[in-house]
Amino acid sequence: MKTFLFAFLTFLLTGANGAVAPFIKPCTLTDSKCLTSSATAAVPFIAPGVPALGIPSSDPLHIKKTNSDQGDMKLTFNDLNIYGLSQCVFKTVEIDDAKSNLHIDLECPLYANGTYKLGGKILIIPAEGEGNFEIKTDKVGFTIDVKYKTITDDKGDKHWKITGYDYKYDLINKVYFMLHNLFGGDATRAKPVLDLIDHSWKELITELGAPIIKDIVKDAVGRVKKFFLAVPLSELAQL
Numbered sequence: 320m321k322t323f324l325f326a327f328l329t330f331l332l333t334g335a336n337g338a339v340a341p342f343i344k345p346c347t348l349t350d351s352k353c354l355t356s357s358a359t360a361a362v363p364f365i366a367p368g369v370p371a372l373g374i375p376s377s378d379p380l381h382i383k384k385t386n387s388d389q390g391d392m393k394l395t396f397n398d399l400n401i402y403g404l405s406q407c408v409f410k411t412v413e414i415d416d417a418k419s420n421l422h423i424d425l426e427c428p429l430y431a432n433g434t435y436k437l438g439g440k441i442l443i444i445p446a447e448g449e450g451n452f453e454i455k456t457d458k459v460g461f462t463i464d465v466k467y468k469t470i471t472d473d474k475g476d477k478h479w480k481i482t483g484y485d486y487k488y489d490l491i492n493k494v495y496f497m498l499h500n501l502f503g504g505d506a507t508r509a510k511p512v513l514d515l516i517d518h519s520w521k522e523l524i525t526e527l528g529a530p531i532i533k534d535i536v537k538d539a540v541g542r543v544k545k546f547f548l549a550v551p552l553s554e555l556a557q558l
């Protein structure tokens with residue numbers, strides 16, 4: 320049984336037809352329902368990384384440093400690890416080939432941790448600290464519009480080349496944001512700041528989380544770009 324299962328998985332993963340991305344179910348470009356389910360089915364194969372296609376793991380996604388300075392507040396995050404991208408679910412995938420536009424709606428759970436350094440004010444309260452932080456939410460929605468053009472490689476295969484993108488995001492479920500070791504671990508001084516964060520999470524994360532979200536989208540689109548350059552269009556779509 321085990322051997323059979325292994326053989327079956329190997330068959331699925333390597334493909335019977337020598338395809339570069341055998342885990343993709345090709346759809347006609349106008350079939351949004353097929354594109355949506357095909358994209359969701361591909362996530363578990365692409366998120367852990369596809370070394371053969373030069374795509375590194377995206378779960379966790381590592382970000383060295385990001386700055387969330389806002390007015391009176393200086394906030395830096397370092398060595399972020401972002402978990403959850405392999406559990407993203409596509410809600411809509413639509414292609415408008417005449418406009419070379421790929422429209423994506425997806426929802427992801429996210430958990431990120433790393434270290435932070437804060438000085439100045441959070442909203443109106445003076446706050447400072449340095450230590451570990453965590454951000455967690457069950458669901459963030461992303462809407463991404465990707466522009467592409469069709470190019471032909473040396474072998475004569477057509478590919479999509481991503482040329483730009485726009486995105487929006489929506490904090491669907493509550494976001495928990497924890498800064499450990501505020502005021503050098505002084506719990507009495509930290510409490511009003513943590514209460515404020517808990518109370519005003521939406522406003523805060525919309526401002527503070529923006530650079531993190533920007534990096535996540537940039538990285539994710541970068542992977543899709545590599546993927547499209549590596550995989551011929553004929554494997555992605557029934558043209």
Ligand SMILES: *[C@@H]1O[C@H](CO)[C@@H](O)[C@H](O)[C@H]1NC(C)=O
Binds near residue numbers: 451
């Ligand atoms: C971040 O979370 C991961 C997974 O839960 C854990 O293994 C790691 O130790 C955490 N890192 C920090 C700095 O808290």
